[in-house]
Amino acid sequence: MGFKKIGLLFMVLILTFTMAACSEDSESTGGKVDKNSSATLTVWVHPFVGEDLKDKQKEVFDNMAASFKKEYPNVKVKFEEIPWANREQKLLTALAADQGPDVFYLIPDIMAQFADQGVLTPITDLLGDDWDKSDFEESSIESVTYKNEMYGLPILREVQTYIYNTKILKEIGGDPNNLPETWEEFDELAQKAKDKGYFGRSFEGGATANATLYPLVWQSGGDVISKDGKVLINNKDGLEAFERIQKWYKEDMIPKDSINTIDHFTPFVEGKIMAVWGAGLTVSSLKEKGFKDYVIGPPLKQEKMATFGTTGMFVVPSNSKHKELAAQLVAEMTSKESSEAFNSLTKFIPARKSATAIYDGDKDMAKMTEYVQYASPGVIHPVARVVMPTIQAELQAMMEGSKSPKEAADAVAKAIKDEMGK
C-alpha cells in the first residue's frame, strides 16, 4: 500500500471519529430527542407517603409515565421504590456496577457532593428551551444548580417551622393568633411552658444540622459557608446559634435526650412539648393521629426570618445510557400537572408557581406555602454532607458540657476547612 492510500485511509479514519464525536456531542446538547427513540428508563423513587397511601403514590408515578409515553411511545418507564434508609449507599453501589437508575431523587446538599464527584449529568443543555423555566421559583432553581450547571429539576419544596400545641399555649397564657416571631419572644413563652412542667420545643440532635443548628445560624444573620467558599459558622452570628442551643439544654427548655434523639414527635403528641419542629408532613401525621390542638407558627428571627426547607429534585446520573431521554422524563415528572398530583398527595410545596394553588383551600398548607420564602435548602457545597456527623458530634459534646459553644463552633469550622482541603 502506497503512502497516498495510507494517507487516505488515515484521513477517512480521522473523519469517521470526528463525525462520531460530533454526533455524540450534538446528542448531548439542545434537548432535541427523537420522539421515536426506544429505551427503558428506570426511575428510583422513595416512599414519600405512608403505607396507606402507597397505591395513590404509584398512581401518581404511573400517570407521569403514561404522560411521557404519549410523547415518546417507544420508551418504557419503570418506577422502582427504594427505601429512604441507606439510599446513598444503594445508589452509589448500583451506579458503580452500571445497574443504577436513569433518574433518581436527590436533595441539594447531596446533589453538590454527587455533582462534584461526577456522579450526575448536568441537564442544563439536555432540557432544551421549552421546559417552562419562568414557572419555577428562582430559589428552587438555585437549589438544583451547582457551579452554573443545573443538575436536576425540582419537584417539591418544604419549609420547617414551629407547630405549637394550642392546649399548652392556652394553659400558659400564650395566644395562638399571636405566636412568637423572635428568639426572645419564643424563649419567654418556652419559660412559661417549662414553669408548668412542659418542654419549650423539640430538638432532635440525632437529625442533621439542617433541622437543628442551621436554621438558628441563618436566623442570627450568619451562614455556614459563604458563596465564595469562606467558612463562617464560627463567627459571631454562628456562635450565637451554638449558645442558644446550649442555653435551651441547660435551662431544660428542650428534653434531656435532645443530645441525639431522632424522635420528639411522640412526646409532642403526648402533650409534653409546647412546640415541635416540623414541616407539612408533620401536619399530615398529626391529622392522621386525630391531633387537632395545633397551630403553625412562623420561623423565628434574630437578625432575619429564616429556616430550613429542602428542595427535592429528580436528577440524571452520569452513566445513564439514555441521558437525553432521561432529562426529558425529568421535565415531564416536574411538569405542572405532575407537580400538582405529587405534592397534593405528599403534602410538600410545589416548586412551580402555577402549582401552588393546590393549597388554596388548606389553611395549614397555605401557611406553609407562605413561609417557604424564608426557607433555605441547606448548604450547597461538596463537603456539606460529609461534615454533618462532625457538626452533630460537636453539638453533642457542647450539650454534654465537655466543650463550650466557642470550642464547638471552632471545631466545626476546622472540620469544614479540613474537608475542603482534602
Added chain:
Amino acid sequence: MPPQNHSKTSFSKRLILNFKKHAIVYVFLIPILIHFAIFYLYPIGFSLYITFMKWSIIGEAEFVGLQNWINIFSDELAWKAIRNTVLFSLYFIVPTMALGLALALLINQGNKGSAVFKGVFFLPVVTSFVVISAIWAWLFRGTEDGLVNVLLQSVGIETQLFLSSSAQALIVLAGLSIFKVCGSTMIYYYAGLQSIPEEYYEAARIDGANRWKIFWKITFPLLLPIHFYVAIITSIGSFQIFDSAFLLTSGGPNYSTTTIVYYLYHQGFTSLRLGYASVLAYVLFFIIFGLSLIQKRYFGREVDYK
C-alpha cells in the same frame, strides 16, 4: 533404596497422576472454588488494590500510593473508633461468655423447665436485630418515662441519659449485643457440658468435692475448647459491631459509639473515600487476626478427656 528424583518432570507427573486419581473430587470442588474466588478472593484482592487509590466508587480511581495508609496515623477519629471498638469488646466478650455458661449450666441440670428455658434464652438469637434495637431504644429512653428509668426512679436512682450519654451509650449497646448473642453462646456451652463424661463428676462426688470445686476443677477446665471457640467468635463479632451503633446512636453522642466498621461505612459511603475505607477494613482484619493468634496461643491447647 536409590534416592528419589524430585525433578520438575516427575513432580508434574505425580501431580497429573494425583489429579487423575482424584479427578471426581476436584470436579465437585469446582463450584465452591469458583464461588470462593469470586466472592472472597477477588473482593479481598480488589480492596487491597483500592487502598492505594483515591476513589469515590464512581468514575476513575487515582493512584495515591501509601497515602491512605499514612493518613490513618493522623486521623484522630480512626483511633477513637479503634478505642471504642476495643472498649466495646471489653464490655461484651467476658459477660457474654459468663452469661452463656451460666445459662448452659442452668439448662444442663435437666429440670422440667429446661426445654422451655432453652427456647426462651435462644429467642433473641433468632429475632431480627432491628426489632431488638427498637425494643432496646424504648427500654433505654433517656427521659423520665423510659422504662428502665422508671424502674431506677422507683429505687431512688435519678434519670439516666443512656443512649444520649457519651459515658453510657457504648455500655447500653454492649448490653444489647450480649442479650442478642448469649443464647447462641449458651448452646455452645451446653454442647460442651453434654460431652464431659459423667464418671468424672461421680468420682469427684465420691471424693467429697462440693459443687463449687467440681465446677472449677472439672467443668471449667474441660470446657477449654469451647471457651476458645466462643472467645474467638465473640471477639470477631465484637470487632465487627455496626448494626446497633447504626440503628440506635448513629455513632454518637460525640462519637462515643463510632466503631471501626461504623467509621469505615461512613468514610466509604458518606465521604465517598473508598480507598481510605478499605485501609480501615484491613486494619480491622489485622486486629482480628492478631487477636485470634493470641487467643490460640493462650487458650487453644488440646484437651484430653481421658
